[in-house]
Amino acid sequence: xxxxxxxxxxxxxxxxxxxxxxxxxxxxxxxxxxxxxxxxxxxxxxxxxxxxxxxxxxxxxxxxxxxxxxxxxxxxxxxxxxxxxxxxxxxxxxxxxxxxxxxxxxxxxxxxxxxxxxxxxxxxxxxxxxxxxxxxxxxxxxxxxxxxxxxxxxxxxxxxxxxxxxxxxxxxxxxxxxxxxxxxxxxxxxxxxxxxxxxxxxxxxxxxxxxxxxxxxxxxxxxxxxxxxxxxxxxxxxxxxxxxxxxxxxxxxxxxxxxxxxxxxxxxxxxxxxxxxxxxxxxxxxxxxxxxxxxxxxxxxxxxxxxxxxxxxxxxxxxxxxxxxxxxxxxxxxxxxxxxxxxxxxxxxxxxxxxxxxxxxxxxxxxxxxxxxxxxxxxxxxxxxxxxxxxxxxxxxxxxxxxxxxxxxxxxxxxxxxxxxxxxxxxxxxxxxxxxxxxxxxxxxxxxxxxxxxxxxxxxxxxxxxxxxxxxxxxxxxxxxxxxxxxxxxxxxxxxxxxxxxxxxxxxxxxxxxxxxxxxxxxxxxxxxxxxxxxxxxxxxxxxxxxxxxxxxxxxxxxxxxxxxxxxxxxxxxxxxxxxxxxxxxxxxxxxxxxxxxxxxxxxxxxxxxxxxxxxxxxxxxxxxxxxxxxxxxxxxxxxxxxxxxxxxxxxxxxxxxxxxxxxxxxxxxxxxxxxxxxxxxxxxxxxxxxxxxxxxxxxxxxxxxxxxxxxxxxxxxxxxxxxxxxxxxxxxxxxxxxxxxxxxxxxxxxxxxxxxxxxxxxxxxxxxxxxxxxxxxxxxxxxxxxxxxxxxxxxxxxx
Numbered sequence: 001x002x003x004x005x006x007x008x009x010x011x012x013x014x015x016x017x018x019x020x021x022x023x024x025x026x027x028x029x030x031x032x033x034x035x036x037x038x039x040x041x042x043x044x045x046x047x048x049x050x051x052x053x054x055x056x057x058x059x060x061x062x063x064x065x066x067x068x069x070x071x072x073x074x075x076x077x078x079x080x081x082x083x084x085x086x087x088x089x090x091x092x093x094x095x096x097x098x099x100x101x102x103x104x105x106x107x108x109x110x111x112x113x114x115x116x117x118x119x120x121x122x123x124x125x126x127x128x129x130x131x132x133x134x135x136x137x138x139x140x141x142x143x144x145x146x147x148x149x150x151x152x153x154x155x156x157x158x159x160x161x162x163x164x165x166x167x168x169x170x171x172x173x174x175x176x177x178x179x180x181x182x183x184x185x186x187x188x189x190x191x192x193x194x195x196x197x198x199x200x201x202x203x204x205x206x207x208x209x210x211x212x213x214x215x216x217x218x219x220x221x222x223x224x225x226x227x228x229x230x231x232x233x234x235x236x237x238x239x240x241x242x243x244x245x246x247x248x249x250x251x252x253x254x255x256x257x258x259x260x261x262x263x264x265x266x267x268x269x270x271x272x273x274x275x276x277x278x279x280x281x282x283x284x285x286x287x288x289x290x291x292x293x294x295x296x297x298x299x300x301x302x303x304x305x306x307x308x309x310x311x312x313x314x315x316x317x318x319x320x321x322x323x324x325x326x327x328x329x330x331x332x333x334x335x336x337x338x339x340x341x342x343x344x345x346x347x348x349x350x351x352x353x354x355x356x357x358x359x360x361x362x363x364x365x366x367x368x369x370x371x372x373x374x375x376x377x378x379x380x381x382x383x384x385x386x387x388x389x390x391x392x393x394x395x396x397x398x399x400x401x402x403x404x405x406x407x408x409x410x411x412x413x414x415x416x417x418x419x420x421x422x423x424x425x426x427x428x429x430x431x432x433x434x435x436x437x438x439x440x441x442x443x444x445x446x447x448x449x450x451x452x453x454x455x456x457x458x459x460x461x462x463x464x465x466x467x468x469x470x471x472x473x474x475x476x477x478x479x480x481x482x483x484x485x486x487x488x489x490x491x492x493x494x495x496x497x498x499x500x501x502x503x504x505x506x507x508x509x510x511x512x513x514x515x516x517x518x519x520x521x522x523x524x525x526x527x528x529x530x531x532x533x534x535x536x537x538x539x540x541x542x543x544x545x546x547x548x549x550x551x552x553x554x555x556x557x558x559x560x561x562x563x564x565x566x567x568x569x570x571x572x573x574x575x576x577x578x579x580x581x582x583x584x585x586x587x588x589x590x591x592x593x594x595x596x597x598x599x600x601x602x603x604x605x606x607x608x609x610x611x612x613x614x615x616x617x618x619x620x621x622x623x624x625x626x627x628x629x630x631x632x633x634x635x636x637x638x639x640x641x642x643x644x645x646x647x648x649x650x651x652x653x654x655x656x657x658x659x660x661x662x663x664x665x666x667x668x669x670x671x672x673x674x675x676x677x678x679x680x681x682x683x684x685x686x687x688x689x690x691x692x693x694x695x696x697x698x699x700x701x702x703x704x705x706x707x708x709x710x711x712x713x714x715x716x717x718x719x720x721x722x723x724x725x726x727x728x729x730x731x732x733x734x735x736x737x738x739x740x741x742x743x744x745x746x747x748x749x750x751x752x753x754x755x756x757x758x759x760x761x762x763x764x765x766x767x768x769x770x771x772x773x774x775x776x777x778x779x780x781x782x783x784x785x786x787x788x789x790x791x792x793x794x795x796x797x798x799x800x
Contacts, residue, residue: 028339036332044300046359047325050261051302051317054252056371058263058306058315061251065102065242066192066309068095069215072105072238076217080548080604083107085126088159101247102240103199103210107159108173108183109236113152120170128164135175148172155183155237173239179212185310186214187234188227194309196267196282199241209267209282211242213309242308245283252285260323262286265306266293266314282313286320374448376426377433385447385455389508392459396501403459404468404500407515408436408475410452411493411527424485428492435478439471455515464500465532472496472530480528493528495519504533548604550586551597555609560584562617563780567632567751567773570765575788577630577664579773580618581780582610598636607636612648619656619663621783629788632664634696637671646685653689660690664715668696672711680711687712694751698739708746716743718769720754727759733767740768 075091076083088107096102111119116133123131133156134145145167148154155173162168173179178195186193193214215238218224222233248265257263264281279293296316305312319325338344372384380388395401410432417425429452436446436454445457461467479494497519499511518533525531554560564578584592601607615633622631639645653660665686671679683693694715695708708716718739725732736752743750752764755774764772 025339028336032332032336035335039331043319043325047261047300047317047319048302049359050258050325051263052304054257054261054263054317055302055304055306055315057255057257058248058251060371061255062247062306062308065096065099065240065247066213068099069105069192069213069238069240071095072107073215073217076107076235076238077220079220083159085159089161092161099247100250101242101244103243104168104241105161106157106168106239106241107236108155108239109158110234111154111156111158113150116154119156119158123158123169126164128169132170133172134170135172145171148175155180157239158236173237182212182214183237186216186237187230189310190216190218190224190230192309194311196311197241209244211244211308213240213242215239248283249285257285260320260325262318262320264291264293264296264316264318266316268311268313281316288321291318377430377448379433379437379454380445380447382447382449385445385449385457386508388445388447388457389511392457393501393506393508396506401459402461402464402501402503403457404464404498405511405515406456406458406468406472406475406530407497407499407512407519408454408456409495409519409523410479411495411523413452413492416490416492420485420488420490424488424490427485428483428490431483432479432492435481436475439474439478465503468498468500469530469532472498476528476530495522495527496530497522498530498532500532548600548606551584551601551604551606551610554584554586555606555613559587560610560613561782562614562621563782564621564631564786565773565780566778567753567771568777570769570772575629576771577632577662578622578625578786579632579666580614580621580634582614583780602636602638605638607638608642611636611639612652615649616652616655619652619658622662623656623658626788627662630662630664630692631658632666632694634666634668635671637668640667640671640679640682646682649686649691650689661692664692664694666694666696666717669698683712708742708748713748715749715751715771717751717753720774723752723754723756723760723764723774726763727757733763736764736767736769744768 072088072092072095075087092105096105109119111133120132133148133154135148136143137146138144148156151172151174153174157168157171157173160166160168173183179197182193182195185191195212195214197210197212199210216230217235217238218230218233219235223229224233244265248263251257252263263283263285265283266279266281281291281293284291293314293316296318300319302317304315304317306315307313372380372387374381389405392401392403396403413425413428416428429448432454433446433448436456440446440456440458443460447455449455456471458464458468458471476494476496479492483490483492497515497517499505499515499518501511504514505511514533514537517537518531521531521537522529561583563581563583565581566575566578568574569576582594582598584594584597586592598607601610618631618633622629625631635645642648649663649665652658653663667683686693692714693712694717695711695713696717697719698716716739718736722732722736726736740750749770750768751771751773752769753773755761755764755772755776757776760774761772761776
């Protein structure tokens with residue numbers, strides 16, 4: 001402390017104060033006045049900084065709500081088929097599950113005059129009783145709905161998170177002038193539009209200020225470069241209505257807002273002249289009565305904006321009465337009383353000034369972190385990543401810099417979330433972030449884009465392709481190592497897609513899209529691997545979309561057919577039944593094997609109608625066979641997620657007349673990993689009506705023995721990979737023998753599939769399997785080529 005006072009700069013700065021200390025009371029009065037002015041100034045700086053921080057936190061919270069509405073827009077614009085009401089309600093419910101400020105979400109399709117009746121009928125068939133397109137009429141309490149008059153186009157509420165009995169269904173926003181104006185602004189500018197509005201209907205707790213947010217949705221793959229393009233290609237709007245007070249209160253509660261600041265949010269300035277005295281806030285954090293804008297302007301306050309879409313709500317912050325940011329002049333009073341101890345007061349002044357400067361610096365740093373950091377992992381967020389990508393793109397144009405983008409998606413992360421809970425999932429994400437950081441250089445950029453998606457920008461390599469593939473290999477190896485969570489040991493993987501600039505382009509959007517295509521290839525290739533983008537991927541995407549459309553048409557036009565492969569009793573030698581195998585006879589490509597279209601059907605959800613067709617066709621065919629023959633039908637894991645699956649099976653048996661005892665349902669082990677309680681109940685219902693259950697491809701999945709005791713299986717089907725190794729790997733014989741012994745102990749039969757040689761058949765017979773299936777015993781063939789009276793003798797079959 002002595003060294004400070006002896007320093008020449010400080011002596012020069014405070015010499016007038018030291019001289020003033022000698023004059024006693026006069027100096028004390030001057031010092032007190034100076035300190036009081038300083039206190040005003042410092043408190044103003046602290047208050048402005050804290051108020052700005054509060055405003056930024058509120059803006060970030062609002063942006064989070066808006067981004068979730070944009071996710072709905074992405075859902076509509078990226079889907080290859082029309083989004084159903086159920087999908088809309090499920091996706092919307094999950095998006096805003098823990099966001100109390102959202103009152104309702106709606107989908108407003110663009111409906112022209114010719115489509116009106118079709119939409120009204122579709123809504124009624126979806127369960128919205130009495131649905132019609134309505135216009136709002138009247139004013140104030142006399143407002144009501146009436147059938148909308150004829151118009152060239154309508155924007156009615158078609159999907160909504162409201163109950164289907166709500167009166168808002170069918171309300172045409174085009175008939176409400178201010179809402180129509182908001183729709184037109186959003187459409188023409190391709191931007192989010194916002195409007196302060198009131199609900200048309202009772203709201204519990206009284207009417208509060210609400211904000212209507214409009215997000216335009218355009219037809220997939222269409223242009224939106226010009227206003228004319230946007231008007232022509234508009235598909236509709238995603239509309240959200242926020243309870244602004246509840247929304248802002250939840251943001252402040254979640255982010256632990258400072259109680260020292262009271263925040264008032266006022267409506268946007270409009271063309272109407274409104275007295276500041278009558279301008280009351282839409283939201284006020286103060287427990288006392290809300291203040292008008294004029295009342296706030298009379299004292300110490302901070303002014304800012306809260307941007308919602310294209311509108312700016314006015315933010316005014318004031319110190320809370322009795323709070324830490326309210327000026328109290330305690331130091332000035334101390335200076336006046338102490339007087340002659342001015343030296344100590346000045347020293348305290350310097351210390352306090354340094355402390356306040358440090359507070360200001362920390363607050364500014366925290367504001368920047370909040371704006372560009374993912375709170376869960378501490379990594380940069382999507383906004384920071386895109387900003388860095390823009391900067392690196394500029395360097396690419398100026399200096400010829402090369403760089404690569406690596407898109408990462410965690411494999412099997414959803415299983416961890418579903419089985420261990422979101423807390424374990426969050427902890428796993430933090431551990432993954434630490435491992436990823438350990439694999440990177442200081443110059444590399446790592447960000448979490450959301451969910452289980454991460455992205456990396458790597459630059460500064462002589463051979464960018466080699467560097468990026470080496471980095472991807474290191475990351476895949478790191479992530480594949482086990483993670484230790486409380487009470488659990490978890491193993492996951494990561495799929496990686498790589499795009500390189502300028503080799504794969506310079507445009508930011510194109511690079512990200514190509515990295516995503518490469519990521520999709522990695523996930524399709526079996527996961528836990530990496531892929532560098534090549535131009536063939538874009539062509540494959542087009543071909544895949546074409547194949548998907550053809551498959552959709554094939555299901556609708558019945559271009560599919562069933563082939564049947566027999567399975568025989570090993571001891572008796574007689575045929576016991578047939579397994580139904582689907583085939584697709586394409587009009588131009590001929591017979592397409594199932595491994596090319598079944599995975600696509602599972603990815604797109606087409607497996608549900610495809611599986612129902614297979615089940616009905618197989619039951620109908622089997623009903624015409626001899627009574628002792630069974631038919632086996634495979635069920636996809638996707639079908640198990642359908643609530644009506646039991647009714648579908650029951651209907652297939654009832655319509656065909658096939659006894660349930662002659663139907664065998666084959667289930668793979670992957671079905672048992674999720675929804676264990678629900679799947680067990682479903683399987684027990686099937687058993688109760690007589691349907692037999694077989695565990696298919698046993699030994700290729702997780703092969704937990706608990707499945708055999710927990711689930712009511714009648715049969716185990718040994719995968720053909722064990723059969724191929726049977727004659728030259730003794731271990732395969734030992735495994736099959738163990739499976740047979742286990743099955744006998746559990747009163748289950750065993751089927752060996754994929755038998756192609758007499759040696760394999762003889763060996764399996766010796767090992768004690770009950771049934772056999774494979775090319776040796778019969779190839780899959782259409783039902784009209786099956787000879788039911790023919791004997792099946794393995795030694796006489798040609799398996800070549």
